[in-house]
């Protein structure tokens with residue numbers, strides 16, 4: 001599918017990305033009565049979600065969920081649910097329906113079946129899946145050398161429990177299949193190091209080497225790559 005490169009710099013960068021997201025969500029509500037977006041965690045989304053929270057949308061008709069989650073309590077500083085609740089789901093945007101990935105299960109593997117059942121009820125294809133990328137080319141919680149990488153790339157399930165090679169927490173993540181079930185895939189990257197990894201990923205090669213390729217090589221959803229110096 002087409003890959004469009006957009007550039008956002010300076011103080012307006014987050015607002016530019018948020019405005020583009022808001023346009024897609026607003027059009028989705030007008031056309032189908034509902035809009036849906038899955039968000040990644042990490043540092044990059046924060047300013048975009050803060051800007052998106054200020055946008056005038058029919059938030060009561062928007063479904064917000066996650067691309068992946070660290071298996072920690074929702075009040076843990078590492079929680080992606082906490083990130084979304086603290087930055088996006090405030091004011092009018094708090095009317096959105098949030099579908100979390102963390103359950104009370106003791107670990108991600110014990111929680112995966114319940115998460116899969118909850119995610120099966122989402123209005124697929126989602127309107128937007130917002131991805132980030134690590135310097136190692138990981139996206140969502142699909143990591144190079146990750147124990148569950150092969151399954152995450154081939155499973156027809158929407159979600160997978162995964163243990164990152166290095167990070168401290170077990171994860172729940174969309175699979176490559178889940179990520180492809182979207183009308184729009186956004187990838188937000190910043191900095192020279194990530195741009196170099198992205199360029200290498202775009203040049204082709206094994207998905208296992210740079211899992212971000214799963215988004216770049218899929219042929220279901222258009223990809224908007226936001227190279228944002230925020």
Ligand SMILES: O=C(O)[C@H](O)[C@@H](O)[C@H](O)[C@H](O)COP(=O)(O)O
Pocket residue numbers: 040041042043044045067068069070080131132133134138139140141
């Ligand atoms: O839960 C997570 O950590 C994210 O989903 C992860 O995949 C993130 O998108 C990348 O690690 C980039 O993170 P930064 O935006 O912080 O660089």
